[in-house]
Amino acid sequence: MHIVDGALSVPVLVSGAVLSVVGIAIGLKKMDYDNLPLVGVLASVFFIASYIHLPLGFSSVHLIMNGLLGILLGWVAFPALLVALLLQVIFFGFGGLLVLGVNTLNIALPAVIIYYLCYKGIRSENPKVAAIWGAIGGAGAIVITSLMVAFSLALSGESFVLAAKAVLPAHIPIMVLEGFVSYAAVYLIHRVKPEFINKESV
Amino acid sequence: MSQGLEHSLTSWSGQALKHQASWIDDLDARVRVVCSGLFALVVVLSHHFIPALLGLLCAFILVKASKLNIKRTLRRVIAMDFFMLTLICILPFTTPGDAMFTVFGLQASWQGLLHALLITIKANAVLLVLFSLVATMSASTLGHALAHLKVPDKLVHLMLFMVRYLDVISQEYKKMRRAMQARAFVMRTNRHTWKSIGYLFGMLLIRSVERAERISDAMKCRGFCGRYYLNDEMKMGRSDLVFSVVFLCFLSLLIGLNINDLFK
Numbered sequence: 001m002h003i004v005d006g007a008l009s010v011p012v013l014v015s016g017a018v019l020s021v022v023g024i025a026i027g028l029k030k031m032d033y034d035n036l037p038l039v040g041v042l043a044s045v046f047f048i049a050s051y052i053h054l055p056l057g058f059s060s061v062h063l064i065m066n067g068l069l070g071i072l073l074g075w076v077a078f079p080a081l082l083v084a085l086l087l088q089v090i091f092f093g094f095g096g097l098l099v100l101g102v103n104t105l106n107i108a109l110p111a112v113i114i115y116y117l118c119y120k121g122i123r124s125e126n127p128k129v130a131a132i133w134g135a136i137g138g139a140g141a142i143v144i145t146s147l148m149v150a151f152s153l154a155l156s157g158e159s160f161v162l163a164a165k166a167v168l169p170a171h172i173p174i175m176v177l178e179g180f181v182s183y184a185a186v187y188l189i190h191r192v193k194p195e196f197i198n199k200e201s202v
Numbered sequence: 203m204s205q206g207l208e209h210s211l212t213s214w215s216g217q218a219l220k221h222q223a224s225w226i227d228d229l230d231a232r233v234r235v236v237c238s239g240l241f242a243l244v245v246v247l248s249h250h251f252i253p254a255l256l257g258l259l260c261a262f263i264l265v266k267a268s269k270l271n272i273k274r275t276l277r278r279v280i281a282m283d284f285f286m287l288t289l290i291c292i293l294p295f296t297t298p299g300d301a302m303f304t305v306f307g308l309q310a311s312w313q314g315l316l317h318a319l320l321i322t323i324k325a326n327a328v329l330l331v332l333f334s335l336v337a338t339m340s341a342s343t344l345g346h347a348l349a350h351l352k353v354p355d356k357l358v359h360l361m362l363f364m365v366r367y368l369d370v371i372s373q374e375y376k377k378m379r380r381a382m383q384a385r386a387f388v389m390r391t392n393r394h395t396w397k398s399i400g401y402l403f404g405m406l407l408i409r410s411v412e413r414a415e416r417i418s419d420a421m422k423c424r425g426f427c428g429r430y431y432l433n434d435e436m437k438m439g440r441s442d443l444v445f446s447v448v449f450l451c452f453l454s455l456l457i458g459l460n461i462n463d464l465f466k
Contacts, residue, residue, distance in 0.1 A: 004282060005246050006324030007289070028356045033429055036356070037421070040363025041414035044371050045406055047364070054399060055389050065403070072407075083361045090336050090344070091214060093278040093329045097242040159297040159314060163289070177396060184400020185407070193408050 005096025009156040017101030027078035043080035061174050067141030070111025077111040110144035127190035131183045138182025139175045146171035215369030216341035222269040230442040231347035234335040237449045242328045244453050253456040254323045261330035268334040286322045293318040341365040
C-alpha cells in the first residue's frame, strides 16, 4: 500500500503533493481547535488499526480502515492521515518522504469520497442497513485506494504497468476483509452508541 | 517477521528510536528536519548511480554517527526491502532493453534491473537519513521543530495530540485483546474472526471518543483554551551552522554530479 521513494516520476509526485495540500487545507479549515482532541484520538485509533494483523491463509494483512475514518471525519481525514503517515515514515520506515503527498492522497481521497457516498446510508435508523452501508464504505475505500495506487504507478512509466495491474487483484482479499470488519464495527456502534454516528460529524 | 514488527509498533508512543547519546542529538531540531528533507529531494530526483550511492554512503555514515542500534535499524529497512525485492523481480521483464537472460520466452533486461536497483538505493538512503537525523528526536520535539518552521499550527497540534494519545489508546487496545485471549480467542481466516475484530475496533472507537470528550473537558477545566504554547526557544549554535554548511556542500556536490552527467 505504501509506495516507496524513488519509484514514481516527478509529475506524479508533484501533482499528488499539490492535490494533497489542497485537501489538507480544506480539512484544516473545517477543523476547529475545539475538536482537536477528538480528531487526534481518532487519528491514533487508525494508526493502531494499521497494526492489527489478521491472518489470511498463509500470510497476514493489516487493516487500513480509511473508509470508516472518512465516514467519521469527512475532509478532516486529510490532515489526520497526513500526520499518521508522516509518523509512520519517520519512525517505522513505511513509505517515503517525497511520496508522502501521493500516499496521503491515495488513502485520504477515497475516505472523503466514501464520506459523501455513505453519508445518508450510515445514518439509517435500522442498524443492519447502516452496517451494510458501513461495509460498502469499508470495501469501497479499499477499491478506490488500490485503483489510485495502480494509476500512480502506471502513470510513472511503461515498466510499472504490470505492477499496477497486480495491485488490484492483490487487494481483493483485503477488500472483502475490511468489508466484514467495517460491517461489524458499524453494527456495534449503532447498538452501543448510536448518537456517535448520527450526530453531525466534525 | 510480521510478529516482530507488530511488537515494535504497538509499544511506540512517540519516543525517539533507541540510541546512545551522540553529537547529532545536540544539533538544532530544525536543522535536522530541513537537512533530511533537502537530502530526500536531491537523492530522489537524481538519475544516476554515483549520486545515489554517495547518498547511501552518507546515510550509513549518519546512522553510525547517531549511534542508532544497527540491528534494529536494519530490521526496519529490511521490511521495506522485501517489497523492493518483488520490484527487482518484475522490472527487468517489463523494461525494454538489452537482454540479460530469458525465462519462458520473457526477456529480462539490464536496464530494468538497474532501474530497480536505483530505486532500492534511493529509498534506503532516504529512510536511513530520516532514522538517523529525525527519528533520533522524540515526536513532540519534531512537532515543535515543525511549528518553528511555520508548518500550520493546527497540523502541529494534531500531531502533538495524536502522539499523546497513541500510548493511551494502544493500552486500551492491548487490554481488550488480552480479554479476548483470556476467552481463548485465536485469529483465523474466518467470519467469526472478522466479526470479533470489527466489534473490537468499534468498541475501541467508542471508548476513545468518550475518552477524548473527558480529556477535552478536563483540559478546559484547567484553563486550556485550545492550544499549546511553544516555550522552548530554538537557537542556532556554532555546531548547527557547521553541520548545515557541510551538509549543503555535500548536497550541492550530488546536484553537481547530476548536472555533470547531463552535459556528457
